[in-house]
Amino acid sequence: MDRFRFVLYRPLQLVPVLFGISLVSFVLVQSIPGDPVRILLGVRGTAEVIAKVRAQYGLDEPVLVQYFYFLKNLAEGEFGRSIIYKTPVLSLISTRIAPTLFLLCYGVLMAVTIAVPLAVTASINRGRWLDALVRSYSTAGLGLPAFWLGIVLIIVFSLRLGWFPVSGYGRGFFEHLHHLFLPAFTIALALSPVLIRNLRASLLVELEADHITAARSRGLPERRIFFRHVFRNSLIPTITLLGVNIGWLIGGTVVVEQVFSVPGLGSLMVGSIFARDYLVVQAVTLIFACGVILTNFLVDVVSVALDPRIVL
Amino acid sequence: MALLEVQDLAIEFSSKQGPLRAVDNVSFSVGAGEILGLMGESGSGKSVTCRALLRLLPSRQARIVEGAVWFDGQDLVSLPESEIRKLRGRAISMIFQNPSSHLDPVMTIGQQIAEPLIVHKGLSKAEAKNRAVELLRQVGIPDPTQQYDAYPHQFSGGMRQRAMIAAALSCQPKLLIADEPTTALDVTVQAQILRLLLDLRDQEGLTIILITHDLGVIAQTADSVAVMYAGRIVEQGPKSELLRRPMHPYSEALIRSQPELANPDEALPSIDGQPPSLTAPPPGCRFHPRCNLAVADCATGHFDLVPVAQGRLTACNRWQELRDAEGENP
Amino acid sequence: MSAITPSPVTLGLGGRLGASKSLLWGGGLTLIWILLALTAPLVAPYDPTAQDLTATLRPPSLTHPLGTDNFGRDVLSRIIWGTRLDLAMGLLALVTPFVAGCLIGLISGYFGGIVDILLMRLLDVTMSFPFFVLVIAIISVLGPGLASFFIAVALVAWVSYARLVRSRVLVLKHADFVLAARSLGYGHLRVMLRHILPNAVLPAIVFAMSDVVITILLGSSLSYLGMGVQPPTPEWGVMIAEGQNFLATAWWICFFPGLAIVFVALGFSLLADGLAERFGTVE
Numbered sequence: 001m002d003r004f005r006f007v008l009y010r011p012l013q014l015v016p017v018l019f020g021i022s023l024v025s026f027v028l029v030q031s032i033p034g035d036p037v038r039i040l041l042g043v044r045g046t047a048e049v050i051a052k053v054r055a056q057y058g059l060d061e062p063v064l065v066q067y068f069y070f071l072k073n074l075a076e077g078e079f080g081r082s083i084i085y086k087t088p089v090l091s092l093i094s095t096r097i098a099p100t101l102f103l104l105c106y107g108v109l110m111a112v113t114i115a116v117p118l119a120v121t122a123s124i125n126r127g128r129w130l131d132a133l134v135r136s137y138s139t140a141g142l143g144l145p146a147f148w149l150g151i152v153l154i155i156v157f158s159l160r161l162g163w164f165p166v167s168g169y170g171r172g173f174f175e176h177l178h179h180l181f182l183p184a185f186t187i188a189l190a191l192s193p194v195l196i197r198n199l200r201a202s203l204l205v206e207l208e209a210d211h212i213t214a215a216r217s218r219g220l221p222e223r224r225i226f227f228r229h230v231f232r233n234s235l236i237p238t239i240t241l242l243g244v245n246i247g248w249l250i251g252g253t254v255v256v257e258q259v260f261s262v263p264g265l266g267s268l269m270v271g272s273i274f275a276r277d278y279l280v281v282q283a284v285t286l287i288f289a290c291g292v293i294l295t296n297f298l299v300d301v302v303s304v305a306l307d308p309r310i311v312l
Numbered sequence: 313m314a315l316l317e318v319q320d321l322a323i324e325f326s327s328k329q330g331p332l333r334a335v336d337n338v339s340f341s342v343g344a345g346e347i348l349g350l351m352g353e354s355g356s357g358k359s360v361t362c363r364a365l366l367r368l369l370p371s372r373q374a375r376i377v378e379g380a381v382w383f384d385g386q387d388l389v390s391l392p393e394s395e396i397r398k399l400r401g402r403a404i405s406m407i408f409q410n411p412s413s414h415l416d417p418v419m420t421i422g423q424q425i426a427e428p429l430i431v432h433k434g435l436s437k438a439e440a441k442n443r444a445v446e447l448l449r450q451v452g453i454p455d456p457t458q459q460y461d462a463y464p465h466q467f468s469g470g471m472r473q474r475a476m477i478a479a480a481l482s483c484q485p486k487l488l489i490a491d492e493p494t495t496a497l498d499v500t501v502q503a504q505i506l507r508l509l510l511d512l513r514d515q516e517g518l519t520i521i522l523i524t525h526d527l528g529v530i531a532q533t534a535d536s537v538a539v540m541y542a543g544r545i546v547e548q549g550p551k552s553e554l555l556r557r558p559m560h561p562y563s564e565a566l567i568r569s570q571p572e573l574a575n576p577d578e579a580l581p582s583i584d585g586q587p588p589s590l591t592a593p594p595p596g597c598r599f600h601p602r603c604n605l606a607v608a609d610c611a612t613g614h615f616d617l618v619p620v621a622q623g624r625l626t627a628c629n630r631w632q633e634l635r636d637a638e639g640e641n642p
Numbered sequence: 643m644s645a646i647t648p649s650p651v652t653l654g655l656g657g658r659l660g661a662s663k664s665l666l667w668g669g670g671l672t673l674i675w676i677l678l679a680l681t682a683p684l685v686a687p688y689d690p691t692a693q694d695l696t697a698t699l700r701p702p703s704l705t706h707p708l709g710t711d712n713f714g715r716d717v718l719s720r721i722i723w724g725t726r727l728d729l730a731m732g733l734l735a736l737v738t739p740f741v742a743g744c745l746i747g748l749i750s751g752y753f754g755g756i757v758d759i760l761l762m763r764l765l766d767v768t769m770s771f772p773f774f775v776l777v778i779a780i781i782s783v784l785g786p787g788l789a790s791f792f793i794a795v796a797l798v799a800w801v802s803y804a805r806l807v808r809s810r811v812l813v814l815k816h817a818d819f820v821l822a823a824r825s826l827g828y829g830h831l832r833v834m835l836r837h838i839l840p841n842a843v844l845p846a847i848v849f850a851m852s853d854v855v856i857t858i859l860l861g862s863s864l865s866y867l868g869m870g871v872q873p874p875t876p877e878w879g880v881m882i883a884e885g886q887n888f889l890a891t892a893w894w895i896c897f898f899p900g901l902a903i904v905f906v907a908l909g910f911s912l913l914a915d916g917l918a919e920r921f922g923t924v925e
Contacts, residue, residue: 020767024776032783139915143855143907147866148882148900155893208370210413217368217408218428218479219400228427229416236418248856251774255863269775270867273782285779289770307418308463 003304006312010297021289025282026070030063032278039278042083074286080279084272089283093265097287099169100264103180103253107187108242114188115195120231122196123203134196141193146252150186150259157182167261183260187252191245198241202234209233236307243299247292314341314382315519316365316487321379321389323357323364329591334360336543338379339617344486347513347520349534349551351527351566355587357543358523362489364389365521366406367396383487401428405480409492411472415464422448422460425479432483447478451508470501477508487519488512494529506533527570531555536623539563542588542598545617549624559626561634562599597627605630665920668912675906679725688716690723690876699892709894711885713874717895720876721902727877728906731791731861731870732854738796743803744839744846750804751811751842752834761804768801774860778869786869791861799853803846810842817841844921851914855907862903878903 032039040053054060056078058069073079079089122134158166170179206212207230215225254266261267265284272280304310323335335357342348352358363369365381365388381388384403388396400406408414416424425447426440435443441460448456451474464472473493480488490509494502510533512518522533530537530551537555538548539562547560558564565583585602588594594601600610609629617625628634678685694714702709708717750761768776777794784790814820815838823837864870865879873880878899885895 016763017766017770020763021770024767024771028779028783139911140904140908142852142911143859143904145859145862145866145879145882145900145903147863147879148896148903151882151886151889151896152900155889155896159890210408210410211416213368214406214408214414214476214479215416215427217366217400217406218482219397219402220427220431221397224431229419232418233416247769247772248774250772251860254774254778255867258867269778273778273869276782278782281779281782285771285775288772288775292770292772309417309465 003308003311004301006304007301010300010312014293014297017293018290021286021293022071022074023067025286025289026067028285029278029282030066039276040080042277079283082272082277082280084275084277084280089279092268092280093283093287096263096265096268098264099176099180099262100253100257100266102176103183103187103257103262103264104249106177106180106184107191107253108249110184110188111191111195115192115199118192119196119199119203120226122200123207124226126204126207134200138193138196138200141189142197144190144193146186146190147255147259149189150183150256153182153186154259169263180260180262183256183262186256186259187249190252191249194241194245195238199234199238202237203230206230206233232306236303239299239302239306243296246295250288250291315344315346316521317341317382318361318365319380319382321361321364321381322377323360323369323374324377325374327373327591332590333377333593334374334543334590335364337616338540338543338545340538340545340548342487342519342521344519345513345517347509347522347533347535349530349537350521350523350540351525351530351537352540353525353587355590356540358540359491361540362406362491362521362523365489366400366404367391367393368406401480401485402432402483403485404487404489405483405485406489406491407473407476407480407493410496411469411476412464412496414476415472417464420461420463421467421475422462425475425482428479428482444478444482447482448475451475451478451481452504453478468501469497470504473497473501473505474508477505477512481512481516481518484516485518487521489521489523491523492525493522495524495526502529503532509533527555527567539566542593543590544598544615544627546599546627547625548617549621553624559620559624559631559634560599560628561603561605561630564634597629605633662916662920664912665916668909668914668916671905671909672913675725675729675909678722679729682723682726686716686719686722688719690715690720691874692716699888699895701892702894708898709892711881711892711895712888717881717898720881721878721899723876724878724881724899724902725906727788727871727875728858728862728879728903731788732858732906732910735792735795735857735861736799736850736853738792739799740803740846740850742796743800744807744843746800747804747807747846748811748834748839748842751808752815752830752838758808761808765801765805768798771798773798773856774863777860778864778867781864781869786872788871791864791870795857795860799857802849802853806846806849807842810845811838814838814841848914848917848921851910851917854910855914858903858906858910 029039036057036059037050037053040057041049045053056069056073058066061069077090079093081087082089082092085092118134118137122131125131154166157163164182165179168179170176209230212225212229215229250266253264254269256262257264257266258270265287269281269284272278272284300312304312318341319339321335321338322333325332325334338357338361340348340350350358350362360369360374364374364376367376367388369376376389379389383399386395388399391399415421422441422444425444426435426437429435429440429443430437445456445460448459453459453471453474459467464475467475477493488509493509494505497505506529509520509522513520522529524530534551536549537551538545539554539560540546541562547554547558547563549559554563555567558567562583569582583602588598588601594611596609596611596613597603597606597615600606603610607630615627615629617627619625620631692715694710696714697706697710698712698714700706700710700714706716706718708721710716711720746761750758771779776798777791780794780797781790784793820833820837823833828837861870862877862879862882865877866883868883871877871880873884881899882896885892885899888895
């Protein structure tokens, strides 16, 4: 259990990165040209409100002090107010985060469901036409624009076949499943090529590994060898890859949410950019960065659990 | 009565330059309880031969083109895959040169030993675990109950090889094929592993085919020896006689180039030239381009293994000249 | 060495043949697109922005092979002209981050010390942001447009190159030939530029090929969202966004520009694969 001790001290190691992230978000809003009060309030408020905001963000102080005010506000969960929605940014985010998380998990699960059988088929049939087929898909699929893919799926499955709604999130778990099917499928189709390529490559390495020959020499059935020995070993690099790709995946979700009008963080961010609702943009950016850090941390925990050799 | 008999085995690999005959016309037999040392340089075909016995060659590249392997009244070469799988691990087992890469890194040592017991003998997990702990003890792993849950990377090289032996022996096979089992290990550990193999033979009646390029290993362990060169067996015989009086110039040169056997005052003799390419092996005796005793006849005709004395076989036509040369220069 | 490992000769040759196949196809495909971009005025049958309100939303036909959009503009001509912008977005946007990233990685890896530590922190921070999210956040500050896109990519994309080159430099600076060059009395600059950089830059070049794919996808996505190239300029993402309103009646407006993106990306992906196999670089 010593190998899991990093769970305790990793958060400490992350402190500088978290500072950096907050600094970047701070600089982002600082560099917007114009009156900061306007940025924060959107409209010219009463003198009283303006004074209150100036005090809260330390706008009369030097920049460095303003940064400390910013950190202090963050620590208190104070992300400011949205000038469009007229609500605290934090509550806005808390209502928008669920669809995004749902979509991300749904998409990743679907991607894995697509990628694993295809990669396994390809690796077992190495060099034959099935392998060539899977390889073509996984190479051509690297350049699939998620937004276009979403549109093509809408044309086929919503407009032509009428199987799925064009947009929205629905109410309750099963409606979510139904409404988010096409968005999740879009994400899955865009993500699976990377997964297939990686998993196929590591399966091929593992299939030829010495310990597989050794397992064969002990007369173990091929099926057992594949699942107990080959597959388990191949999974580790693929899980690491999922972690590396989480940032890319979040980017994809932002676009896909926009295509399917999913009321998540991504469409909130895009909408806020056009509305110049900067505090929302800043907060969503921060949340996404924290999501990446958290995911990488979880991936580390899973890798350590799967591979006894890894010591962090 | 031989436990295993190999007859005229030939194996071809596909390569860009056409088929490559890695093993050609190889015959030998192993008696029950015997340790046969199969000796030769790397690339001589000894590993390929032994993997072919269990049909573990990569099916994509390698093919057994001729010959038969008789074991328990069955020809392993013509046996269907499902039947040969039943023999693997149960009747014939194998251990390998590099124990660290031949053990599954993400499975505990104990599970890997218990796995064949569950699959072949249908033991329950608990029974298999008890038996695996027993096996760990038998191969000399201290504190086996604890070590059952260890992973391969937590073991030393020697311990890993012991664990691999335990996994190979879990279903009590009659024959163990040991492919360079000590090559990757320190000298002191080598001796321990060889000792273990000898004990297993003495106590359990295990038959062992020991593949090695190391004459020292042969000298310590084997009962009889077969020497391979360029895909063929060139000489075969009881160990002590073969080492004392080789009957093929290649074995003779090998023995003389061993540091521990050489005269410390002389430069260490080595064999000139390179082993031949197997895509275009030299005609006649494959060793003749590097042989001191070669005459014109050596470059033509067949050089099959023929019996020349009690238990001794050689593929050299001029083995008597070799004995004479030996006699002149003891 | 046991003799059983699959003959390295056969595998090596097979691998190299496969590599040259990827290189050939990828190179050929990419070349065709670049030629198309260069000769757009000659090849395109119509003016990409000329409206023909008598021929709107026409399905693919002989006069308009890929149909027309809601303003009667020829989709094929717009795609051909769009090649210029989308290739430029993928290729030109990466020039600055490539050069800057390689140099920063080189200096940081070679000299180490406090500069290197700070750089590593900066890399950690930048990589914590989802690439796409950080780019649109920067664009939100700079305002939409192609120039903002180039700046945003430059600010974010150098990180991968710096990291790749740095890790190579860390290995190379202890390599025998570098120590030999140092012992001959060559200065740091000469050793860095003449001896280390040429050896360290290869993985960065291979990565750049797949980065082109990412950047083209990014650029067209941004234009689709309305943050990149602005209509009526013919750009593939813009075309897809404009066509989205006519999905039910005129699928071709959206469909073909997306296909163009897929095939441009395919060319560079194959190129990346071919180079990676050829030079055996790891990601």
